Amino acid sequence: MPTSEDYxxxxxxxxxxxxxxxxLSTIKQxxxxxxIEPWEVLVVSxxxxxxxxxxxxxxxxxxxxxxxxxxxxxxxxxxxxSLHVIAVAGDGDCYGEGGNHFLHTIRRxxxxxxxxxxxxxxxxxxxxxxxxxxxxxxxxxxPYGVLQEAMNPLAMAISQNCSFVARGFAGDQEHLKExxxxxxxxxxxxLLDILQPCVTFNKINxxxxxxxxxxxLGDDYDPYNRNKAFEKSLEWGDKIPNGIFYKYEREIFEERxxxxxxxxxxxxxxxxxxxxxxxxxxx
Amino acid sequence: MSRIRGGHNFYQxxxxxxxxxxxxxxxxxxxxxxxxxxxxxxxSVNEGGFILYDSEIAKKKFEEPEFIDIPFRKIALDVGKNxxxxxxxxxxxxxxxxxxxxxxxxxxxxxxxxxKGEEVVQNNIACAEAGYKYALxxxxxxxxxxxxxxxxxxxxxxxxxxAIAMGAIMSGCKFYSAYPMSPSTEIMEYLAxxxxxxxxxxxxxxxxxxxxxxxxxxxxxxxxxxxxxSGGGFALMVEGLSLIGMTETPLVIxxxxxxxxxxxxxxRTEQGDLLFVLHAGHGEFPRVIFEPGTPKxxxxxxxxxxxxxxxxxxxxxILSDQYLAESEWTFExxxxxxxxxxxxRLREEDLKDVEDYKRYxxxxxxxxxxxxxxxxxxxxxVADSDEHDEEGHIVEDSETRxxxxxxxxxxKLPLIKKEIEAPFLYGDPSPKIVLVGHGSTYGVIKEVVDTxxxxxxxxxxxxxxxxxxxxRDRFDYxxxxxxxxxxxxxxxxxxxQFAKLLRSETGFEFSHQISKYDGRxxxxxxxxxxxxxxx
Numbered sequence: 001m002p003t004s005e006d007y008x009x010x011x012x013x014x015x016x017x018x019x020x021x022x023x024l025s026t027i028k029q030x031x032x033x034x035x036i037e038p039w040e041v042l043v044v045s046x047x048x049x050x051x052x053x054x055x056x057x058x059x060x061x062x063x064x065x066x067x068x069x070x071x072x073x074x075x076x077x078x079x080x081x082s083l084h085v086i087a088v089a090g091d092g093d094c095y096g097e098g099g100n101h102f103l104h105t106i107r108r109x110x111x112x113x114x115x116x117x118x119x120x121x122x123x124x125x126x127x128x129x130x131x132x133x134x135x136x137x138x139x140x141x142x143p144y145g146v147l148q149e150a151m152n153p154l155a156m157a158i159s160q161n162c163s164f165v166a167r168g169f170a171g172d173q174e175h176l177k178e179x180x181x182x183x184x185x186x187x188x189x190x191l192l193d194i195l196q197p198c199v200t201f202n203k204i205n206x207x208x209x210x211x212x213x214x215x216x217l218g219d220d221y222d223p224y225n226r227n228k229a230f231e232k233s234l235e236w237g238d239k240i241p242n243g244i245f246y247k248y249e250r251e252i253f254e255e256r257x258x259x260x261x262x263x264x265x266x267x268x269x270x271x272x273x274x275x276x277x278x279x280x281x282x283x
Numbered sequence: 284m285s286r287i288r289g290g291h292n293f294y295q296x297x298x299x300x301x302x303x304x305x306x307x308x309x310x311x312x313x314x315x316x317x318x319x320x321x322x323x324x325x326x327s328v329n330e331g332g333f334i335l336y337d338s339e340i341a342k343k344k345f346e347e348p349e350f351i352d353i354p355f356r357k358i359a360l361d362v363g364k365n366x367x368x369x370x371x372x373x374x375x376x377x378x379x380x381x382x383x384x385x386x387x388x389x390x391x392x393x394x395x396x397x398x399k400g401e402e403v404v405q406n407n408i409a410c411a412e413a414g415y416k417y418a419l420x421x422x423x424x425x426x427x428x429x430x431x432x433x434x435x436x437x438x439x440x441x442x443x444x445x446a447i448a449m450g451a452i453m454s455g456c457k458f459y460s461a462y463p464m465s466p467s468t469e470i471m472e473y474l475a476x477x478x479x480x481x482x483x484x485x486x487x488x489x490x491x492x493x494x495x496x497x498x499x500x501x502x503x504x505x506x507x508x509x510x511x512x513s514g515g516g517f518a519l520m521v522e523g524l525s526l527i528g529m530t531e532t533p534l535v536i537x538x539x540x541x542x543x544x545x546x547x548x549x550x551r552t553e554q555g556d557l558l559f560v561l562h563a564g565h566g567e568f569p570r571v572i573f574e575p576g577t578p579k580x581x582x583x584x585x586x587x588x589x590x591x592x593x594x595x596x597x598x599x600x601i602l603s604d605q606y607l608a609e610s611e612w613t614f615e616x617x618x619x620x621x622x623x624x625x626x627x628r629l630r631e632e633d634l635k636d637v638e639d640y641k642r643y644x645x646x647x648x649x650x651x652x653x654x655x656x657x658x659x660x661x662x663x664x665v666a667d668s669d670e671h672d673e674e675g676h677i678v679e680d681s682e683t684r685x686x687x688x689x690x691x692x693x694x695k696l697p698l699i700k701k702e703i704e705a706p707f708l709y710g711d712p713s714p715k716i717v718l719v720g721h722g723s724t725y726g727v728i729k730e731v732v733d734t735x736x737x738x739x740x741x742x743x744x745x746x747x748x749x750x751x752x753x754x755r756d757r758f759d760y761x762x763x764x765x766x767x768x769x770x771x772x773x774x775x776x777x778x779x780q781f782a783k784l785l786r787s788e789t790g791f792e793f794s795h796q797i798s799k800y801d802g803r804x805x806x807x808x809x810x811x812x813x814x815x816x817x818x
Contacts, residue, residue, distance in 0.1 A: 010676065039661045044500070047668070054665075055676045060656035061665040062503050063677070064496065065526050071460075071493040075500030075508075076656075078484050079458060083504070083657045104489040259457075259482040266505040266655060268482055270455035270626070275481055276619040278449055282439040 002037050004028060012056045019170035019196035019207075020049055023117055024056055026173045027086075030180035031059075041084040044073040046098065048090035048124050050117035067097025070105040070114070074253070077110045080266040081254045084184065085112040092122050095131040095151055102153075105189055106162040110253040113183040113190045116153065117170075119198035120205050127201035137204065153193050154233035158226065158246045163188030165229065165246040169214050170196040171207050175242065182244060188252050195240070210240070217243030224248070291319055300431055304577070304726030306610075308808035311428065314377050316355070316370060318343055333422070335376055340369065351380075351422050353414065362413045363406035371407045375414025381428055385415055439614050443607035443723075446578035446617075447537055448473035450585030451509055452481055455624055456535070458508040460486040460497035464516045465549050466605040467539040471511065491516040495523030495536070502532045503666055505628050505655035507589055511537035514556045515546065521563045524598055528568025530666040531596035531643070531651070531691055533627075535588045540604040542802045551802030552606035554722055554775040558784065560600055561750055567688070569695050571599040571703070572750040576725025578612050580747050586622045587748075591702055593627045595695050596653060602749070604775065606804040607723035628653050631660040641673040642666060645686060649694030696751070703748045705758035710742030716769045716818060719793065721746040721781050724773055727805045734811065735818060746781070752788050761789050769817055771795040775804065 007028040014020045031041060043054040047066035054061035060083070064072050073087040094102055094116050105114075121139075122128040129139050129146045132153070136145040157165045164186040168176035176194065183190035195214070197207045221243065223229060229246035254260060297307055311332040315321045318341040321334060328334055328349060337355040338344045344352065353376050355369035363371070371392070378388060392407045441449075448470045451459070461471045475485040484501070488494035491512050498510040512520060517538050527534050538560055542553035560572060571591050575581035581603065588599040629652055634640060637652065640662035644651045651673075656664040665675030670687060672678045710732045716739055720728045728743045735741040744760060755761055764770050772782040772793040777800040782793050797813045799805055 037661075039657065039659075039663060042504075042656055052677065055667070058663060060663055061667070061675065062500065062530075063665075063667040063669065064499070064530075065522055065668055068492065068496040068523070068526075071488065071496035072500035072503070075458065075460065075486070075497035076504040078486070079501040079504035079506045079508075080655075080657050100489050101493055104493070257484055258479055259484050265457050265482070265484060265501075266658060268457065270457075270507075270624065272453060272619060272622060272624055275453050278452055278477070278481075279439070279617055279619060282441045282445070282449075282617075283437050 001035055002032050004032060006038055007031065007058050009056050009058050013052070014049060015200050017199040018049070019119065019198070020053065020117060022170040022173050023115070023176070023194055023196060024053060026176045026180060027053070027115070028057060030177050030184065033177070034181055034184060036084055036184075041086065042073075042076055043086050043088055044069050044076065045088040046090070046093040048093045048117075048122070050088055050090035051093060053088045067093055068101065069093065070098060070101040073112050074105055074108060074110045077112050077254065078257060078260065078265065080264045081111070081260060082264050085110075086184070087112055087114045089114065089116050090123070090130075091116060091118040091120060091132045092130040095153055099131070103160060106157060106160045106191075108253045109163050109189045109250060111187055111189070113180075113186070113192065115180070115183070116191070116193045117196045118153070118193050119196045119202055120150075121198050121202040123198050123201055134204065152233065152236075153191070154245055155230060157191050158230050158233055161226075161248055162191055162246070163248050163250060164190035164244070165233070166191065166244045167193045167195065167242050169210055169242055170194055171210055172214065172242070175216055179244065186247070188248075188250065195242070213238060213240045214242050215239060217241050217245070291323065293320065293324065298430060303730065305730045306727070306804060306806050308806040312377060312380060314373050315341070316373060317341065321345070333380065335373065335380070335418075337369065351418075353417055353421070355414070358413045358417065359410055363410040365406065368407055368410040371410040372414035375411035376418040378411075379415035379418030380422055381430055382419070383430065383432070385411055436615055439617060440611050441578045441614065441617075442469070442609055442611050443575065443578050443581045443603055444469040444539070444609065445473055446581040447511075447585050447601055447603070450582040451535070451589070452477060452483070453619060453622055454586045454589035455507045455626075456509050456589065457482070457506040458484045458486075458498065458501035459510065460488050460494045460501070460508075461511050462488050462491045462494050462516055464491075464513045466541060466608045467511045467513050467516070467537060469608070470537055491519035492523065495520040495534075496526075498534055499523060499527060499530070499532050502534055503530070503656070503664075505658060507533075507593065509535040509537065511539065513539050513541050514543050514559065517556070517560070517563070522565075525564035525566055525568070526668050527598045528564060528566060528570075528691070529668050532666065533592040533596050533653075534598050535585070535592050535601065536598055537601045537603070539608045540602065542800070548802040550605065552604045552723070552775060552804050553800065553802060554604055554724075554780070555777070555800070557602065557721075557749070557776070557780040560602055561784065567692055569595065569597050569692055569699055570750070571597065571699060572602055573600065574602040574722035574747055574749045575607065576720075576722060576745055576747050578607070579614055579617055580725070581607070582617055583621065584747060590623050590625060591699070593653070594625070595650060595699055597695070597699070602722065604723050606775075628655050630655055630658045634659055634662055637662070642675045643671060643673045643687070643690070645673060645690055647694070648698060649690045649692075651690075700751045700754055703751055703753040705753045706744050706746045706760050708742055708744055708758075708760070708763070711737075711740040712742075714740050714742035714763070714767050716741040716771075717744050717764055717767045718742070718771050718773055718814075719744045719746075719764075719781075720773045721749055724775065724805055727807060727810055728773060730807055731810050731814065734807075739818065741818075749781075750784070752785075761791050764791055769794055771797060771814070771817060773797045773805065773810065775799050
């Protein structure tokens with residue numbers, strides 16, 4: 001069984017008090033509790049403060065480009081579906097720059113988990129509005145306040161029939177850990193949006209602001225009811241629900257790609273002998 | 284050209300019992316299925332040539348001697364019971380005029396129409412036979428062509444795109460992700476059609492950005508991967524290219540050029556992206572560019588591209604253009620014997636003596652061990668788009684930065700250069716006139732060299748392994764150019780891109796340049812005409 005020592009890496013360069021610290025330690029704890037060894041997991045990240053996460057954990061890592069976590073993660077999973085693949089992104093990374101990939105990865109439904117550190121602001125570039133920043137928020141380059149309505153990633157995912165849609169809060173690690181474990185165990189594409197206070201640039205959505213509002217979806221909540229899930233995903237303001245909003249079990253992408261039904265692509269040995277008759281087809 | 288079902292569409296076929304390698308401007312037989320075709324192409328018919336048409340379809344009767352009026356439509360209705368078979372009658376008639384027999388056509392008709400049932404097949408064959416007979420009876424003077432099927436030789440027919448795709452399969456490519464874009468799409472279609480047979484994953488991405496990032500993800504995870512596109516799609520891939528440079532992820536990229544800028548001429552040809560592909564991607568990193576001149580070169584260079592991409596952990600381009608990509612060529616010789624396959628990816632058993640695996644470990648060659656994540660025991664594989672240390676983790680210090688630039692770029696460059704083969708010299712071994720080309724102009728330059736009198740001492744120098752330039756100690760092609768009186772660079776673009784590149788890399792300046800940027804390939808006639816001013 002892995003221990004926290006196995007996942008120990010370098011000291012993070014995040015601001016003291018950042019919500020990312022809780023997310024980091026919760027991911028490690030979730031992996032340990034699931035008995036997943038570091039060499040069995042690939043974390044794919046993009047650019048942003050969230051994108052640095054895999055450097056602070058020990059596992060296979062691909063820290064790629066801003067917005068492009070999901071294409072890399074999907075393809076890595078197709079190449080070797082014996083790996084646990086977790087995509088880690090920020091709100092700007094996943095919902096802004098990578099918005100198109102978000103939509104199409106839902107459609108593909110690969111068996112990967114997507115953890116979005118949603119701090120409703122751009123941290124790495126120092127405080128500009130992200131797709132989830134509340135309308136009217138003032139920033140250095142939104143002097144009239146944000147003019148766009150904030151994006152609702154959960155509602156969007158449910159509308160596209162995403163196979164697992166959940167939201168957690170960095171300040172409620174126990175709950176977040178259970179959500180992470182559920183997302184990793186879920187067979188299919190699992191979105192876990194994580195409310196993460198940015199202590200430096202987001203003075204509105206603070207730890208206190210969230211603590212006053214968040215509540216856990218109760219045991220009587222049925223995540224298989226799509227209409228209810230959609231309704232719940234629209235709830236935002238004085239009360240903010242967290243938990244598993246929606247589940248839809250369907251065949252995963254890896255089960256639908258014929259080439260990898262027998263064994264992972266990466267374990268299929270190439271032999272020129274077996275393909276050389278291809279030339280004959282042109283005579 | 285790739286019109287779907289509307290607009291004017293045409294196809295040029297050149298046949299000979301000699302080896303041929305280029306298109307001609309003029310045709311001997313124009314097979315016109317409508318009036319528009321006659322009006323557009325009439326001027327391209329050689330003296331002594333023929334125009335086969337149907338005055339009923341054209342709604343016009345031509346009295347000139349080159350016109351042969353064949354009732355395509357009526358024969359189709361009478362014999363095939365459907366006017367749609369007028370084109371089968373027409374092909375039969377063309378074969379009749381050439382007196383080439385109908386066996387090959389019948390085989391094709393059976394292959395093409397068998398899924399539509401026996402009746403459709405038989406009616407088409409009957410139409411072809413009727414067209415053939417009609418032409419033989421009504422065009423006695425047509426025997427002049429005298430072409431005979433070459434005996435004893437099996438010929439293959441293949442396009443540049445098919446050669447690239449087949450080369451990829453035979454090089455162990457297992458993953459191809461792309462977004463449809465003319466003229467590159469056929470690579471994806473071909474691979475998809477073979478996915479079941481060879482266990483390939485072929486994914487149509489949501490955009491070219493996803494396409495290249497998917498290919499990178501698959502390659503990182505341990506399989507040979509490739510992506511392909513045309514200029515506009517490649518523009519979207521450029522940041523991904525830079526990611527390959529930083530993460531040292533092997534990838535083969537096919538860029539099938541069409542005339543730009545922007546949407547340009549989607550179904551025409553140009554060599555306008557050479558310097559774009561060369562300079563694309565922010566930051567400095569090594570790359571190799573191949574630009575094949577024939578489907579045969581495309582096949583072998585694709586194989587070489589996979590070898591170099593994986594050996595040096597770099598991006599390697601197969602640069603081509605619509606002309607080579609979509610033209611069908613016949614060949615005698617394409618074999619698997621000369622193909623290379625070395626698996627540079629390391630698994631647990633390969634790494635048993637490695638105690639502390641580091642993805643970017645410094646080495647004398649700049650090449651680090653390429654482990655397969657999840658298949659390498661407990662070794663961890665960490666790749667980063669940030670500047671990183673040997674393990675792959677983000678760093679800021681200048682000392683590591685300098686060592687990493689030396690590792691992934693400066694140490695690899697001279698080794699890569701040694702792998703590049705010299706340009707191909709054809710014609711006089713000590714030429715006074717050198718016609719220089721790259722990529723798809725190979726065939727036309729070669730045939731034109733053959734038409735220049737021997738005493739003029741002409742040769743072609745053709746570059747297919749285009750960048751980096753090969754070392755001069757193998758073959759001093761710059762010395763050869765310097766010793767010639769006339770050096771003419773021939774390019775399908777407006778800004779003399781190859782000439783500029785050669786000058787910047789070697790200092791050599793061509794005496795003359797022939798540029799063509801009308802979206803059409805060079806033909807034998809128009810290149811000869813252009814050369815007339817100099818030779």
